[in-house]
Amino acid sequence: MAKTPSRLKPLPQKTASSSRLDHPLRWWIALPVLAALLAWPLVAPLIGAEFYVTLASRILIFALAATSLNLILGFGGLVSFGHAAFVGLGAYTVGALMQAGITAAWIAWPAAMLVAALAAAVIGAISLRTQGVYFIMITLAFAQMLYYTVVSLKTYGGDDGLSLPGRSTLGALDLSADTTFYYVVLALAVASFVFVARLVNARFGHALQGTRENATRMEAVGQPVLRIRLVAFTLAGALAGLAGALLANHGGFVSPSLLQWQQSGTLMIMVILGGVGHLWGGVVGAVVFLVAEEWLGHLTEHWVFFLGAVLLTVVLIAPNGVMSLARRRRLEP
Amino acid sequence: MDVILLAEQALNGLQFGLMLFLLAAGLTLVFGIMDMINLAHGSLYMVGAYLVASATAASGSFGIGLAAGVAGAALFGVLLELTVLRRLYERDHLAQVLGTFAILLMCNEGVRWLWGSQPVPLGAPAALAGPVELAPGFFYPAYRLLIIGVGLAVALLLWALVTRTRLGMQVRAGASNREMALAMGVPVRRLFTALFGLGAALCAVAGGLLGPLLAVQVGMGESILILAFVVIVIGGIGSIRGALVGALLVGVVDTAGRSLIPLLFERLMPADLASNAGPAVASILIYVLMAAVLYFKPKGLFPAHG
Numbered sequence: 001m002a003k004t005p006s007r008l009k010p011l012p013q014k015t016a017s018s019s020r021l022d023h024p025l026r027w028w029i030a031l032p033v034l035a036a037l038l039a040w041p042l043v044a045p046l047i048g049a050e051f052y053v054t055l056a057s058r059i060l061i062f063a064l065a066a067t068s069l070n071l072i073l074g075f076g077g078l079v080s081f082g083h084a085a086f087v088g089l090g091a092y093t094v095g096a097l098m099q100a101g102i103t104a105a106w107i108a109w110p111a112a113m114l115v116a117a118l119a120a121a122v123i124g125a126i127s128l129r130t131q132g133v134y135f136i137m138i139t140l141a142f143a144q145m146l147y148y149t150v151v152s153l154k155t156y157g158g159d160d161g162l163s164l165p166g167r168s169t170l171g172a173l174d175l176s177a178d179t180t181f182y183y184v185v186l187a188l189a190v191a192s193f194v195f196v197a198r199l200v201n202a203r204f205g206h207a208l209q210g211t212r213e214n215a216t217r218m219e220a221v222g223q224p225v226l227r228i229r230l231v232a233f234t235l236a237g238a239l240a241g242l243a244g245a246l247l248a249n250h251g252g253f254v255s256p257s258l259l260q261w262q263q264s265g266t267l268m269i270m271v272i273l274g275g276v277g278h279l280w281g282g283v284v285g286a287v288v289f290l291v292a293e294e295w296l297g298h299l300t301e302h303w304v305f306f307l308g309a310v311l312l313t314v315v316l317i318a319p320n321g322v323m324s325l326a327r328r329r330r331l332e333p
Numbered sequence: 334m335d336v337i338l339l340a341e342q343a344l345n346g347l348q349f350g351l352m353l354f355l356l357a358a359g360l361t362l363v364f365g366i367m368d369m370i371n372l373a374h375g376s377l378y379m380v381g382a383y384l385v386a387s388a389t390a391a392s393g394s395f396g397i398g399l400a401a402g403v404a405g406a407a408l409f410g411v412l413l414e415l416t417v418l419r420r421l422y423e424r425d426h427l428a429q430v431l432g433t434f435a436i437l438l439m440c441n442e443g444v445r446w447l448w449g450s451q452p453v454p455l456g457a458p459a460a461l462a463g464p465v466e467l468a469p470g471f472f473y474p475a476y477r478l479l480i481i482g483v484g485l486a487v488a489l490l491l492w493a494l495v496t497r498t499r500l501g502m503q504v505r506a507g508a509s510n511r512e513m514a515l516a517m518g519v520p521v522r523r524l525f526t527a528l529f530g531l532g533a534a535l536c537a538v539a540g541g542l543l544g545p546l547l548a549v550q551v552g553m554g555e556s557i558l559i560l561a562f563v564v565i566v567i568g569g570i571g572s573i574r575g576a577l578v579g580a581l582l583v584g585v586v587d588t589a590g591r592s593l594i595p596l597l598f599e600r601l602m603p604a605d606l607a608s609n610a611g612p613a614v615a616s617i618l619i620y621v622l623m624a625a626v627l628y629f630k631p632k633g634l635f636p637a638h639g
Contacts (some may be wrong), residue, residue: 079426126624130631133370133426137566138627141620144559148620152613261559265372265434272431302446308438315432316420 021206023279025197037186041179050178054250057182059290060189061246066270066282067196068239073268074277075200076232077212081136082123082143083267086116086237088259090244092150095162095254099155105168105175112245113238119146120237124230140261147259161255168249175249185246192239197279199235208232212277273314274322284322337471342589348477350584351484355539356557357564357576358491359532365571366507367422367525372433373413374536374561375554376440381406381537382544382553383444386455395458403537410533414526422525437554445551455544480542487538488577495573504528508571560587563619567626569633578634583619590618 037060041053065087072078090112097108123142130138156162167175175181199205210218211225219225248254257263266289274285292310296303314322360374384405389398413436421432457476464472495501503524506514515521540553547553564583568575595611602610626634 073427126628130627133364133570134566134627134631136370136426137562138624140559141563141623145617145620148616149613151616152609154609262555265430268427269431269434272427276427302442304438305442305446308435308442311435311438312417312432315424315428315435316417 021209023197023200025194025201025279029280034190037190041182053178053182055290055294057178057185057250059286060182060185061243061250062267062270062290063283063286064189064192064246065240065243066267066274066286067193068236068243068282069267070271070274070276070278070282071196071199071239072229072232072236073271074275074281075205075212076208076229078128078229078233079136079268080127080139080233080236081261081264081268082139082141082146083236083240084261084263085123085143085146085259086120086240087244087247087263087267088150088254088256089116089119089146090241091248091254091258092156092162092244093241094168094245094248095164096156098164098168099162103166103169105170108168109242109245113241116241116244117234117238120240121230121234124233124237128226128229128233140264143259143261143264147256147261150256150259157255159256161253161257164248164252164254167252168245181249185250188242188246192242193283196239200279204228204231209277269311273311288322338592340468340471341473342592343585344473344477344481346585346588347581348481348484348584349588350581351481351488352539352543353557353560353564353584354488354577354580355484355535356561357568357580358573359528359535360561361565361568361571361573361576362504362508362528363532364565366504366511366528368511369418369422370426370429370433371418372430372558373418373436373440374532375558376437377406377410377413377533377536377554378540378557379444379551379554380409380440380540381533382455382540382549383448383453384409385537385541386453386544386549387448389455395456399538399541402541403534406537406540407530407534410536411526411530413533414529418529419522419525440554441551450551452548452550455541455549457545476545480546483538483542487535491535491573500524500527560619563623565633567623567633569635572633572635575633575635582622586622587615587619590615594618 037056040056044050044053044056065083069080069083072080093112093115094108097103097111102108123139127135127138127142150156151159167181169175170184173180173184175184200209207218207223207228210223211228215225218228244258247258270285270289271282272285273288274283275281278284292307293303296306296310300306356374356378359377360371363369363371363374381402385398385402387398388401388405389395392398392401417432417436421429424432461475461479463475465475465478467473493501495504503514503519506517506519507521507524540549560583564579565576566579567582568577568579591612594615595607598607598611598614601607630636
C-alpha cells in the first residue's frame with residue numbers, strides 16, 4: 001500500500017476512549033470561576049456597573065436552564081424542542097402560588113420543580129417512544145399545547161401575563177435586594193451544576209451517554225434504555241422548573257412568551273453555542289449568548305441581525321460550539 | 334348550526350389547507366431529500382409576502398406584484414442556498430437548527446430594517462373585493478375563491494412536475510433513497526439549488542396570497558412555520574402526497590375547531606368556563622392530532638423512506 005489516505009487517520013477524540021464518558025469537574029477551573037462569581041457583586045459597584053449584578057443573575061438562571069437541557073440534549077442525545085415549556089411551568093407555578101397568597105420560597109420553588117418534573121415525566125413517557133426528527137417534533141407539539149393552555153388561562157392574565165407583587169420570601173433573607181437575590185441564585189445554580197456534574201460521571205450518567213452512543217447495544221446488555229431516558233428527561237424538567245421559578249422572581253413577571261417555541265430554540269442555541277455534551281456547555285453558551293445580546297443591544301438598534309450573523313459564523317467556523325475551539329487547540333498542537 | 338356555516342367553514346379550511354400545502358411541499362422536500370431541518374423556511378414566506386406587497390404597491394397591479402414577488406423570493410432562496418445552506422447539508426441536525434435559526438433572526442431583523450416595524454398594507458385586487466353567491470343565500474368572498482383556485486392549480490402543477498417529469502423523478506428518487514440516487518448519477522447539487530428556489534417560490538405564492546387576509550408583518554413566518562412542520566410530520570417527511578393530505582387535514586381541523594368548538598362548548602358547560610376552554614382546545618387541537626398520528630403511525634401517514 002502506498003500512502004494512507006488522510007481521512008483514515010484516527011480522529012483525535014477517539015484515542016482518548018477511556019475517558020470519553022467522564023467529564024471531571026476540574027477544581028482549577030471551577031474554583032476561580034466560583035471565586036469570580038462570589039466577588040462580582042462586590043467588584044461591580046466599584047467600577048460603576050451595579051446593573052450588571054442583575055444581568056449576572058439572569059445569566060446564571062439561563063445557565064441553569066441550558067445546563068438542564070444539556071443533560072438530555074448533550075449527554076442523552078435527546079433533541080428536545082420544548083424545554084422552555086418546563087421553564088414556563090416553573091414560572092407559572094410561582095406566579096399562581098403567589099396569587100393564592102403563598103410567597104414562601106421553600107414551598108413555591110420546590111413546587112415549581114415538582115410541577116415541571118411531573119409534566120416532563122408525562123410528556124417524556126409519550127415522546128420517548130418516537131425517535132430522531134419525530135422526537136423533536138412531538139416535544140415541540142407538547143410545548144405548543146402548554147403554551148396555548150397558558151394563553152387561555154384568563155385567571156393568570158392570559159395573553160398579557162401576570163405581574164408578581166414581589167419576590168418570594170425566604171426566611172430572614174431579603175430577596176428583593178438584588179445582591180441577596182444574586183447570591184441565592186448563585187447558590188442554587190452552583191448546586192444544580194455540581195449535581196449535573198456528579199450525575200454525568202456516575203453510573204447513571206455513563207449509562208445515559210451509552211444510550212446516546214448506541215441504544216440498541218445498551219438494550220442488548222440489559223440496560224433499561226427507556227427508563228434511563230425518562231429519568232434524565234424528568235430530572236432535566238425539574239431543573240428547568242427551578243430556573244423558571246427563579247426567572248419569575250428575577251423579572252417579577254410571568255407571561256406566555258416564556259413558553260414560546262422561540263424560547264426553546266434560544267435554550268437549544270445556548271447549548272449548541274457552548275458545546276453539546278460538554279459539562280460547561282450550557283454555562284458558556286448562556287454567557288456568550290446573553291453577553292452578546294447585551295453588548296450588541298448597546299451598539300445598534302438592529303442588534304438581532306448581528307446576533308444572527310454571530311450565530312451563523314459560529315456554526316460555520318466552530319462546528320461543535322465554543323468549548324470545542326479550546327479542545328481542538330489542545331489536541332492539534 | 335346550519336349548512337351554510339358548515340359549507341363556509343369547509344371552504345375556509347380548504348383554502349387554509351391549500352396555502353399550508355404550498356409551504357409544506359417545499360419544506361418536506363428539503364427535509365426528506367437533504368435531511369435538513371430548515372427553520373428559515375418561514376422567513377422565505379415572510380420575505381415573499383413583503384416582496385409581493387412592495388411590487389404590488391410599485392406596479393399598482395396585484396397580478397404583476399405577485400409574479401415579481403415570487404420571482405424575487407425564488408432568487409432569494411437560490412442565493413441563500415448557494416451561500417449558506419449548502420454548507421449545512423452534511424452537518425448534524427443541531428448545527429442545522431442553529432444555522433437556520435440564525436438566518437431566521439437575520440431575516441426578521443433585516444425586514445424590520447428595510448420595511449419598518451409596522452405591518453405593510455397589501456390589499457386584495459379591487460375586482461375581487463366583494464362576495465360571490467355560490468348557492469342561493471350562500472355568499473363567499475371572491476378573493477378566497479381565487480386563493481382556492483390558485484392553490485389547486487399550483488398543487489396540480491406540482492403533482493405533474495413530481496410525477497411526470499425527469500426532475501420530479503430525480504426528486505422522488507432522492508427522497509426515497511438519497512445514496513442510491515447519488516450513485517445513479519442524479520446531479521444532486523444542482524437539484525438541491527433548484528428545489529430551494531422552487532420551495533421559496535411556493536412560499537412566496539402562499540405569502541402573497543395570504544397577505545391581504547393576514548397581516549404582512551415581521552414574525553408572520555414563525556407561527557405558520559410550526560404549522561408547516563406539523564403538516565409534514567403528520568403526512569410523513571419527504572412525501573408530497575403526505576404533505577397535501579396533512580395540509581388539508583390540519584387546515585380543516587384547525588378552521589373547524591376554531592369556529593365550532595367554542596359553539597359546542599357553550600352548550601355543554603357554563604359560559605365563563607366555555608369562553609376560557611373553547612379557544613384553548615381549538616388551538617391545541619392540531620397538536621393533539623399530530624401527537625395521535627405519531628403515536629399510531631410513528632413515521633407519519635405516508636412515509637417516503639422504505
